[in-house]
Amino acid sequence: MAAAAALLPPAADALLQKGIDVAVILNALRALHVDQATRPALTPAAEALIHRSAAEQTGPRRRQPCPDNSTTCALALQGLNAVLRLHFTQEGENYFSPAP
Numbered sequence: 077m078a079a080a081a082a083l084l085p086p087a088a089d090a091l092l093q094k095g096i097d098v099a100v101i102l103n104a105l106r107a108l109h110v111d112q113a114t115r116p117a118l119t120p121a122a123e124a125l126i127h128r129s130a131a132e133q134t135g136p137r138r139r140q141p142c143p144d145n146s147t148t149c150a151l152a153l154q155g156l157n158a159v160l161r162l163h164f165t166q167e168g169e170n171y172f173s174p175a176p
Contacts, residue, residue, distance in 0.1 A: 084092065118126070
């Protein structure tokens with residue numbers, strides 16, 4: 077509260093913030109090392125969801141963007157690609173241009 081009210085000098089405020097950061101990191105590390113026996117058991121539905129998600133993330137990608145090779149789907153993807161390329165180009169120009 078003292079730091080928020082600007083009652084601490086900047087150096088003390090920075091040291092206090094670093095101390096808080098270290099405390100938070102240590103607490104997160106402590107929480108990671110919970111014993112397996114104290115963790116709650118997963119329901120079968122949650123366990124199946126975890127395994128399905130892991131398989132989707134690590135397995136080969138077999139899905140095609142247009143599974144039936146329809147022209148409409150391909151044209152929509154080409155249009156989306158064009159819009160995104162234009163957006164990223166304009167964003168890059170705005171980022172590197174000097175401020176007025």
